[in-house]
Amino acid sequence: xxxxxxxxxxxxxxxxxxxxxxxxxxxxxxxxxxxxxxxxxxxxxxxxxxxxxxxxxxxxxxxxxxxxxxxxxxxxxxxxxxxxxxxxxxxxxxxxxxxxxxxxxxxxxxxxxxxxxxxxxxxxxxxxxxxxxxxxxxxxxxxxxxxxxxxxxxxxxxxxxxxxxxxxxxxxxxxxxxxxxxxxxxxxxxxxxxxxxxxxxxxxxxxxxxxxxxxxxxxxxxxxxxxxxxxxxxxxxxxxxxxxxxxxxxxxxxxxxxxxxxxxxxxxxxxxxxxxxxxxxxxxxxxxxxxxxxxxxxxxxxxxxxxxxxxxxxxxxxxxxxxxxxxxxxxxxxxxxxxxxxxxxxxxxxxxxxxxxxxxxxxxxxxxxxxxxxxxxxxxxxxxxxxxxxxxxxxxxxxxxxxxxxxxxxxxxxxxxxxxxxxxxxxxxxxxxxxxxxxxxxxxxxxxxxxxxxxxxxxx
Amino acid sequence: xxxxxxxxxxxxxxxxxxxxxxxxxxxxxxxxxxxxxxxxxxxxxxxxxxxxxxxxxxxxxxxxxxxxxxxxxxxxxxxxxxxxxxxxxxxxxxxxxxxxxxxxxxxxxxxxxxxxxxxxxxxxxxxxxxxxxxxxxxxxxxxxxxxxxxxxxxxxxxxxxxxxxxxxxxxxxxxxxxxxxxxxxxxxxxxxxxxxxxxxxxxxxxxxxxxxxxxxxxxxxxxxxxxxxxxxxxxxxxxxxxxxxxxxxxxxxxxxxxxxxxxxxxxxxxxxxxxxxxxx
Ligand SMILES: Cc1cc2nc3c(=O)[nH]c(=O)nc-3n(C[C@H](O)[C@H](O)[C@H](O)COP(=O)(O)OP(=O)(O)OC[C@H]3O[C@@H](n4cnc5c(N)ncnc54)[C@H](O)[C@@H]3O)c2cc1C
Ligand code: SF4
Ligand code: SF4
Numbered sequence: 001x002x003x004x005x006x007x008x009x010x011x012x013x014x015x016x017x018x019x020x021x022x023x024x025x026x027x028x029x030x031x032x033x034x035x036x037x038x039x040x041x042x043x044x045x046x047x048x049x050x051x052x053x054x055x056x057x058x059x060x061x062x063x064x065x066x067x068x069x070x071x072x073x074x075x076x077x078x079x080x081x082x083x084x085x086x087x088x089x090x091x092x093x094x095x096x097x098x099x100x101x102x103x104x105x106x107x108x109x110x111x112x113x114x115x116x117x118x119x120x121x122x123x124x125x126x127x128x129x130x131x132x133x134x135x136x137x138x139x140x141x142x143x144x145x146x147x148x149x150x151x152x153x154x155x156x157x158x159x160x161x162x163x164x165x166x167x168x169x170x171x172x173x174x175x176x177x178x179x180x181x182x183x184x185x186x187x188x189x190x191x192x193x194x195x196x197x198x199x200x201x202x203x204x205x206x207x208x209x210x211x212x213x214x215x216x217x218x219x220x221x222x223x224x225x226x227x228x229x230x231x232x233x234x235x236x237x238x239x240x241x242x243x244x245x246x247x248x249x250x251x252x253x254x255x256x257x258x259x260x261x262x263x264x265x266x267x268x269x270x271x272x273x274x275x276x277x278x279x280x281x282x283x284x285x286x287x288x289x290x291x292x293x294x295x296x297x298x299x300x301x302x303x304x305x306x307x308x309x310x311x312x313x314x315x316x317x318x319x320x321x322x323x324x325x326x327x328x329x330x331x332x333x334x335x336x337x338x339x340x341x342x343x344x345x346x347x348x349x350x351x352x353x354x355x356x357x358x359x360x361x362x363x364x365x366x367x368x369x370x371x372x373x374x375x376x377x378x379x380x381x382x383x384x385x386x387x388x389x390x391x392x393x394x395x396x397x398x399x400x401x402x403x404x405x406x407x408x409x410x411x412x413x414x415x416x417x418x419x420x421x422x423x424x425x426x427x428x429x430x431x432x433x434x435x436x437x438x439x440x441x442x443x444x445x446x447x448x449x450x451x452x453x454x455x456x457x458x459x460x
Numbered sequence: 461x462x463x464x465x466x467x468x469x470x471x472x473x474x475x476x477x478x479x480x481x482x483x484x485x486x487x488x489x490x491x492x493x494x495x496x497x498x499x500x501x502x503x504x505x506x507x508x509x510x511x512x513x514x515x516x517x518x519x520x521x522x523x524x525x526x527x528x529x530x531x532x533x534x535x536x537x538x539x540x541x542x543x544x545x546x547x548x549x550x551x552x553x554x555x556x557x558x559x560x561x562x563x564x565x566x567x568x569x570x571x572x573x574x575x576x577x578x579x580x581x582x583x584x585x586x587x588x589x590x591x592x593x594x595x596x597x598x599x600x601x602x603x604x605x606x607x608x609x610x611x612x613x614x615x616x617x618x619x620x621x622x623x624x625x626x627x628x629x630x631x632x633x634x635x636x637x638x639x640x641x642x643x644x645x646x647x648x649x650x651x652x653x654x655x656x657x658x659x660x661x662x663x664x665x666x667x668x669x670x671x672x673x674x675x676x677x678x679x680x681x682x683x684x685x686x687x688x689x690x691x692x693x694x695x696x697x698x699x700x701x702x703x704x705x706x707x708x709x710x711x712x713x714x715x716x717x718x719x720x721x722x723x724x725x726x727x728x729x730x731x732x733x734x735x736x737x738x739x740x
Binding site for chain 1: 475493499
């Protein structure tokens, strides 16, 4: 590894912006939003910085960085917005970060076909506001829309608040460019559909920067719907709400946004004077019909005031308010998302909730469901944990949740990725043959193990 | 909330307001992202770690972050207060004019090379100097810490001083180290502080790359500090200076190079900082 010459060549021959001495910048990349690191940082404990930073601003520069890294054997870690919650973008002291945030162009590729060409470092909120100004929308609204880049979202296999109606990130990407660790740019032009494309696209979907660096994305976008109906109901229990949502999906009605909260989150979010589970959502365009509203009334029963919907909608991304208040009371927040088939979702929820609360230091465990499929749901737990115990019980918490989920037949992940936390669960979930296959894919694409990230951990 | 509390809140925040910060949104320099300014302030105040002290200079105090912050955290106020406090505490140690002593050995002569950019060891050996491979450090320090920004004052007085008018060697010597390949159409930028070496630089550049299509002499307006604190202003100045330029810009000013690289120009540079007296 010849880091010094790597940097010299980067700047001198290619004039690519890079740093490796200036601590004022190295320190700014010392973590992502993995809670274990966030609270370490707040508690004033040292966090190592990466060895260096490279900030390419064109696809060509990304390719050059990868070629050089390969030539000099430099381990690279891709950094998007650093909003990942499992440490995926956190580099070790010997790793060099490649920050893609300057690849941030947004332009039409084919307006008639509603395809936009976006640099992988554009933040999702920038893309959305660019589209909104022209009467369009991406309808990919992760809660982290302001802090996550489109490249990061693809590489973690993200899911947004409108996923039930519009699909997840993989349903919105029509074409993609990525640079391989050997320094080749793979260019998949956008098309509505095509054989073989899924394999090539799949290389970077969910592989968390360990098989390729996403540089350009062709995003399928929508005209902003002219018509929409918002709804909010209170149902007797979370269990009942799940059952009714199941029926709704069975009717073939997939509200564009649909979310049901367990009784605890309902109380917390809506300050209700009655125990019960809130279901809310939005029907857009053709789905926004009286018939569908009648169906919702029939299934969900008691309507709540729309003001409550608006209040939630307008503050749904304001996480700092919540995190800050809890922090001041000595509590940390951790979230875990899982994939659960309809037949198991209730047992997974009940079992996890009761078992995780037995761990000393876990104060609350609540959940909501925000992603609905024909076969099941994305189940999302939020835990509050005594700050001074966070580190010591962290693994216990994850073990409990992930193993229970798998025991019941669910998947131990949905949209946050693997990062530094989930390797062992995903290994078990996939089984040795799949892991071996992944390992040989990794070896073939990246024989020198240049790109560090989720998969790299998984196949170790 | 105390200043430390304000910074701490930004440390536990994912940086929800960062796209509202005009500095971050336009430069994508992570040091200027509001949450990272919170990190910087937190280290300085709570950990007495001054590595990120100068990052605080990147905030213009426009207040867009706290306006869009869900809890209206008063980050800009904290940044400004922290600057004053630091000034009080560190006093003399903070130079007003953008320069920090590097504690060099007075018996040695140094050539400080912009951090990592190129291997100048031969040149340094030939000149009988020590390599001070910290000029990136120098560069970052040289953004300067000044509570009062005087845009009319020359920005890098100190390093201009070390380029003595009779110093005929340094820029052209360093240019030996540039890769000897064709740049195609290129513009040569000779910065203010190397004006007196104009002829020898042009000769050397021509020898290495062929005749420059255009030669621009003088200050581009990039000054590292200006570009950090007033990027919009600096960008305008730079665009004016480099108007109607095609191809690559070969600049002998690291600050111009840095600014151009952040904009949409293709620029390369061979150098930068020299400390010591090459002529002995
Ligand atoms: C408050 C909050 C709410 C969140 N809500 C959601 C949500 O609703 N839905 C959701 O899906 N996620 C959510 N997340 C998680 C996070 O935003 C996502 O994981 C997001 O995809 C990370 O994007 P990023 O640009 O910040 O990537 P980073 O955190 O920088 O990186 C994440 C991983 O992707 C890799 N990577 C980044 N960019 C690229 C690229 N261009 N090419 C290859 N690899 C790359 C990195 O190496 C790393 O492994 C939330 C996070 C926070 C803090
Ligand atoms: S000002 Fe508010 S939104 Fe911005 S980083 Fe700080 S706490 Fe977060
Ligand atoms: S006050 Fe400072 S940090 Fe906040 S938006 Fe303005 S320049 Fe950015």
